[in-house]
Amino acid sequence: xxxxxIGFITLLVAAALLVGCQTPEPTxxxxxxxxxxxxxxxxxxxxxPTFNDNMEPYYPGTTKLLPRxxxxxxxxxxxxxxxxxxxETHARVLMDNPRRRVMVEGHCDERGTREYNLALGxxxxxxxxxxxxxxxxxxxxxxxxxxxxxRPEDPGHTEAAWSRNRRAVMIYR
Amino acid sequence: MKGRLHGISQAxxxxxxxxxxxxxxxxxxxxxxxxxxxxxQQTKIAVVPFRAGPEFGDREPLSDIIGFDLxxxxxxxxxxxxxxxxxxxxxxxxxxxxxxxxxVEYLVVGRVTAEFNGDVSVSYELxxxxxxxxxxxxxxxxxxxxxxxxxxxxxxxxxxxxxxxxGAFSTRILYVLAQNPGTEYARYRLEMxxxxxxxxxxxxxxxxxxxxxSWSPDAQRAAYVTFETGRPVIALQNVATGERELLxxxxxxxxxxxxxxxGRSLAVVLSRDGNPEIYLMNLADYRLRQIxxxxxxxxxxxxxxxGRSLxxxxxxxxxPQIYQVELATNFVERLTFxxxxxxxxRLLPDGVHLVFVHRRDGxxxxxxxxxxxxxxxxxxxxxxxxSPSLAPNGTMLIYATQDQGRGILAVVSIxxxxxxxxxxxxxxxxxxxxxxxxxxxxxxx
Numbered sequence: 001x002x003x004x005x006i007g008f009i010t011l012l013v014a015a016a017l018l019v020g021c022q023t024p025e026p027t028x029x030x031x032x033x034x035x036x037x038x039x040x041x042x043x044x045x046x047x048x049p050t051f052n053d054n055m056e057p058y059y060p061g062t063t064k065l066l067p068r069x070x071x072x073x074x075x076x077x078x079x080x081x082x083x084x085x086x087x088e089t090h091a092r093v094l095m096d097n098p099r100r101r102v103m104v105e106g107h108c109d110e111r112g113t114r115e116y117n118l119a120l121g122x123x124x125x126x127x128x129x130x131x132x133x134x135x136x137x138x139x140x141x142x143x144x145x146x147x148x149x150x151r152p153e154d155p156g157h158t159e160a161a162w163s164r165n166r167r168a169v170m171i172y173r
Numbered sequence: 174m175k176g177r178l179h180g181i182s183q184a185x186x187x188x189x190x191x192x193x194x195x196x197x198x199x200x201x202x203x204x205x206x207x208x209x210x211x212x213x214q215q216t217k218i219a220v221v222p223f224r225a226g227p228e229f230g231d232r233e234p235l236s237d238i239i240g241f242d243l244x245x246x247x248x249x250x251x252x253x254x255x256x257x258x259x260x261x262x263x264x265x266x267x268x269x270x271x272x273x274x275x276x277v278e279y280l281v282v283g284r285v286t287a288e289f290n291g292d293v294s295v296s297y298e299l300x301x302x303x304x305x306x307x308x309x310x311x312x313x314x315x316x317x318x319x320x321x322x323x324x325x326x327x328x329x330x331x332x333x334x335x336x337x338x339x340g341a342f343s344t345r346i347l348y349v350l351a352q353n354p355g356t357e358y359a360r361y362r363l364e365m366x367x368x369x370x371x372x373x374x375x376x377x378x379x380x381x382x383x384x385x386x387s388w389s390p391d392a393q394r395a396a397y398v399t400f401e402t403g404r405p406v407i408a409l410q411n412v413a414t415g416e417r418e419l420l421x422x423x424x425x426x427x428x429x430x431x432x433x434x435x436g437r438s439l440a441v442v443l444s445r446d447g448n449p450e451i452y453l454m455n456l457a458d459y460r461l462r463q464i465x466x467x468x469x470x471x472x473x474x475x476x477x478x479x480g481r482s483l484x485x486x487x488x489x490x491x492x493p494q495i496y497q498v499e500l501a502t503n504f505v506e507r508l509t510f511x512x513x514x515x516x517x518x519r520l521l522p523d524g525v526h527l528v529f530v531h532r533r534d535g536x537x538x539x540x541x542x543x544x545x546x547x548x549x550x551x552x553x554x555x556x557x558x559x560s561p562s563l564a565p566n567g568t569m570l571i572y573a574t575q576d577q578g579r580g581i582l583a584v585v586s587i588x589x590x591x592x593x594x595x596x597x598x599x600x601x602x603x604x605x606x607x608x609x610x611x612x613x614x615x616x617x618x
Contacts, residue, residue, distance in 0.1 A: 111557065112537065113486070115384070116493055119442070119444070145405075155354055157575060
């Protein structure tokens with residue numbers, strides 16, 4: 001949001017300068033400012049950044065954040081079809097930004113036993129990691145960790161809380 | 174308290190109150206115990222307040238510690254102090270008729286004296302009221318710091334003298350206390366407390382999760398999983414000295430540590446090769462031996478009492494069920510068939526009865542199964558019940574459950590008829606591990 005505003009302000013300033021140029025005022029100007037920017041042409045529209053300040057990626061070329069949290073069915077580690085497009089985009093972001101690495105966390109809801117959930121959480125982080133690798137991301141740039149049910153997103157004990165807690169989270173570094 | 178109240182609730186109510194006040198001295202201790210159910214036919218026992226000098230005036234009365242231990246077993250109904258007709262402290266002061274009138278079957282009297290070196294001595298006798306015979310008499314001496322252990326030790330002797338079953342009141346429990354879980358202020362503590370929840374002390378504090386505590390067979394060390402490095406790693410810690418080591422760890426899961434009955438190796442779960450498998454780690458040289466080899470999840474090992482097999486959870490059949498693997502042959506056998514989710518099993522000392530988490534109608538309960546007759550019985554009716562851990566005498570098990578949205582510990586007898594809860598006001602308590610037998614007067618903690 002902030003970056004978008006800065007971009008907009010830059011355009012306004014450029015426009016103001018252009019308007020200034022076109023004014024046919026013969027009055028001799030004082031010494032030209034030391035600003036070395038060319039004022040004859042507007043600066044090119046800045047390329048939208050790939051990541052925001054929290055290292056969260058945008059859909060390339062847009063200012064819309066890519067979802068980084070993917071949710072799972074109870075006791076399942078199968079990626080939802082609806083998430084495939086976002087995950088493909090993550091793979092593209094990673095391949096276009098070879099210095100970036102990603103940590104994939106796997107989490108579970110509180111139902112079921114804790115150590116089984118630690119394994120299930122690993123299945124979830126592995127599912128995301130496998131998808132990224134299959135899409136061409138080098139394995140060396142993906143890490144996974146399971147927290148089982150130990151780090152709920154929502155500490156509640158309702159179906160709604162549980163569905164938010166069964167997740168894999170991608171954290172860029 | 175629940176509807177299924179028996180004699181115990183009335184008999185114990187007064188005692189619960191007294192003990193609750195006494196337990197408050199340790200700020201982190203578990204709160205007072207709430208007894209939900211006991212047996213219909215309870216043995217009436219009177220534990221008369223022990224005679225003690227004023228120097229012990231601010232101590233939790235030993236008779237309360239003993240009476241409450243016995244009451245928690247569900248098998249005893251201790252006589253309330255207010256109903257006692259006399260307060261004998263030794264044989265010469267006992268009039269058995271006073272106790273027969275009250276219907277009391279057994280009587281415990283005692284007296285406390287201070288030794289010159291600061292130790293405390295307790296002499297006590299247990300009488301059979303029907304015939305006036307002494308069933309146990311003993312003089313115990315211990316440092317003052319062992320005050321509660323004196324009470325638990327006497328309760329152990331009384332319990333065994335009357336029931337024939339070794340008492341387990343001197344044992345300890347390990348558990349995890351989670352404060353503000355699910356927030357950025359989350360804090361986790363590994364706690365150790367008396368079996369009644371009192372005298373809690375913190376063995377480890379971390380901003381990262383702590384999981385799966387278990388005891389070494391000599392009750393000197395705890396094994397657990399800590400995320401303090403950002404990943405699950407297994408640690409061993411001396412519970413008396415606090416001395417600690419992180420075991421060699423591998424990429425992926427390092428979890429479910431559990432000591433072999435001889436204490437020489439640790440069954441663990443590692444996913445270093447991409448899949449959670451059960452391994453044995455020799456604690457002398459850290460060498461690993463892989464036990465399971467299956468593309469399903471294999472986890473939550475525990476030992477058969479003879480040390481020859483492991484019981485474990487596997488979803489190799491599609492859903493989590495309990496299996497057994499014989500270590501000499503790696504032969505695997507499935508043990509549970511009823512229900513679609515059975516996990517984290519522990520075998521009773523008899524090697525025949527299994528307790529585990531069983532999902533019924535979408536809710537997790539603690540269940541019990543006789544492996545010879547294969548009948549399954551659900552022991553708990555609450556929701557999100559997990560982590561059953563057996564008392565070393567096999568009479569009770571402690572587990573984690575939820576009460577009004579909060580994680581608490583609860584205890585149920587193996588026959589399901591005795592129930593009590595150990596809530597905590599300090600946070601969510603979970604993953605209890607009941608210690609092996611401990612000589613409370615000799616232990617270094």
